[in-house]
Structures are given as C-alpha cells and as structure tokens.
Amino acid sequence: MINEFICKKKYGEVTSIRKMNGAGPNISWLIATDENKKVILQKNSLPLSHLTLIDEIMGILFEQGIPISPFLNIEAGSNLDCVWIIKTFVDGRNCDLSILNDIKQASNVLKRIHSIPIDNMNNNYYYLSPHDPIHWLVNSEDKINNFFRSIGNDNNYIKLIKYCEESIGNMSLHDYKKLPHSIVHGDFHGGNIIFKKKYLEQIIDFDTLCVSPRIHDLSYSWFLLCRKERGGFNVNVEYSKMFFNNYFKNNQLSILEKKFFKHVLILRLIPTSDYLFQLKKSKPAFFKKYLSWTIRALESVSEFFYSFIN
Incomplete structure (x- = not known):
C-alpha cells in the first residue's frame, strides 16, 4: 500500500521503508526511492481541516524565511479515519x-x-x-x-x-x-x-x-x-x-x-x-x-x- 501511494505521488519506486520512532499517536515511515529521494510518510490522527490550517500557517513561516519545509502532500485516508502526509526528510x-x-x-x-x-x-x-x-x-x-x-x-x-x-x-x-x-x-x-x-x-x-x-x-x-x-x-x-x-x-x-x-x-x-x-x-x-x-x-x-x- 505504501509503495503504491508513493508511486502515485510520483516520487519513484520505493526501495526501502523504515518505521520511525515517535512519542505521539502518529505513525511515520522513512521512505527511500529509486530516484534517490527520501520522504516521510505520516499517518496523522488530526482532522484534515486542522492540518490544512497548519499547512497555511507553515506557508506563512516559509514566506518569512523561517527554515522549514512545507508539506509535500496532504490528503484524507480512504476510511476518513486519518490523514496521510508526505514530508521532506531532513537529514542532520x-x-x-x-x-x-x-x-x-x-x-x-x-x-x-x-x-x-x-x-x-x-x-x-x-x-x-x-x-x-x-x-x-x-x-x-x-x-x-x-x-x-x-x-x-x-x-x-x-x-x-x-x-x-x-x-x-x-x-x-x-x-x-x-x-x-x-x-x-x-x-x-x-x-x-x-x-x-x-x-x-x-x-x-x-x-x-x-x-x-x-x-x-x-x-x-x-x-x-x-x-x-x-x-x-x-x-x-x-x-x-x-x-x-x-x-x-x-x-x-x-x-x-x-x-x-x-x-x-x-x-x-x-x-x-x-x-x-x-x-x-x-x-x-x-x-x-x-x-x-x-x-x-x-x-x-x-x-x-x-x-x-x-
């Protein structure tokens, strides 16, 4: 399912998937693709309307030169029980x-x-x-x-x-x-x-x-x-x-x-x-x-x- 989702978003074929450790209720995976890209796929528990507002505020921060990466993609899950977010992976x-x-x-x-x-x-x-x-x-x-x-x-x-x-x-x-x-x-x-x-x-x-x-x-x-x-x-x-x-x-x-x-x-x-x-x-x-x-x-x-x- 993750492979299909990432391919559909045109990030390339998935070459590796690693579940990331996190303290909160969200679940995240570090995805590497054959196009030498690394992204984070997150299953987020917040409502889509909430995350859309967050995305808007992130846009303001980005425009003001704050060092962040806005969401690459955000959409509701098929059962509307979660939201799937694709984020840039920041190495460091x-x-x-x-x-x-x-x-x-x-x-x-x-x-x-x-x-x-x-x-x-x-x-x-x-x-x-x-x-x-x-x-x-x-x-x-x-x-x-x-x-x-x-x-x-x-x-x-x-x-x-x-x-x-x-x-x-x-x-x-x-x-x-x-x-x-x-x-x-x-x-x-x-x-x-x-x-x-x-x-x-x-x-x-x-x-x-x-x-x-x-x-x-x-x-x-x-x-x-x-x-x-x-x-x-x-x-x-x-x-x-x-x-x-x-x-x-x-x-x-x-x-x-x-x-x-x-x-x-x-x-x-x-x-x-x-x-x-x-x-x-x-x-x-x-x-x-x-x-x-x-x-x-x-x-x-x-x-x-x-x-x-x-």
Missing part, C-alpha cells in the same frame, strides 16, 4: 543540549517566529493546537473529570490533577487571552530542531502550530532546551540566562507574562484527556511512560527556576 542531527551555540541559534529562530505579525491572521489559527493550555481553561471541571477517566483512576497519576487544579485556580481564561500572542510552534524542543554540522538547518514537526500566547511556546521551549541533559529535568542556569538574554535582547516579559509563566508551562506539560485516549489506543506501551515523564517534569517546575526570569 538534533539540537545538542550541551552545545551553547545550538541553544542560541534555536532561541534566535524562536524569536523570529514570534516576531511575525499576526494582526490580520485567520481567527481559526488561534489556539488550534490540541496541547494549547487554553483547553484546560474552558469547561475546566469537565476537562479534569475526563482526564481522571483517561488515566484509569490510577492513584499514581492523581498528582497531575492537583498540578492542573492549582494552575487553573491561578489563571483565568480572561487572563490567558490578555497575554501577548504570536505564532507558536508549540513543541519547540531539541528533537524538532535539526542541525547540519554547526548550523541550524530546519525546524520540523508542526502538529502543535497555532497562534497563542508566546509564553506558551517560550516556557516550554526553555524548559526542554535548557536542561542539563535529555531525559532529565535539571535546568542549566547558565544556558537559561543566555536563552532569555538572547531572546529578550530588544524587549522583555510583560508583567502578566511573568505572573503566569509557570502556570502556562504546567498546563502545557499536562496532556489533555483526548490526547491520552488516543495515545492509549495507538501506543499503549508508551502511555504510562509518557505520564511518568510528565510527573517528573512537573516536579521540576519550581519557583527556583523562575528566579532569573524575574
């Missing part, structure tokens, strides 16, 4: 958290993304990401109840609800919408930033692309890029200072952004019930690992890490 290495210059280049690109004007953008671009913290602030009680059901009433994960309730109690929907907005990548971590040798080559993986408060992106990016090592959550204070000094060379966090920085980050880290139900269905072995990762991340989000922001 991931952002290295131990290399200060990597973090600096990543910070520069993030700043460029956030600097793109949004005044005349389609209202449908706002809060499009399924991971946008705003989803916790609308019908919060129902969202928490659904989350409780999605974790299977497992007491090991009850603390996630406590983190969620605390942040919801400290930040309203009105507060969130008053924060400075921008285009946000939404998942701007080392695995989605590709380098060739010393230089940033491309940003990838845009399932969480939307217009949202910039600290939705900034807090999550900082937390994952300025760790001392992948897999852990000990923040590198030196790299953090550089990250923020570089990002805020000509501006600074607003009073509201400082006030809600932590709560936006917490709500970004906690997965929604919809995402967890999808993950449990598509990758059950990864489900508990993901929740454990989230708990460890939240336990590391403390006031200590925000001292240099203030």
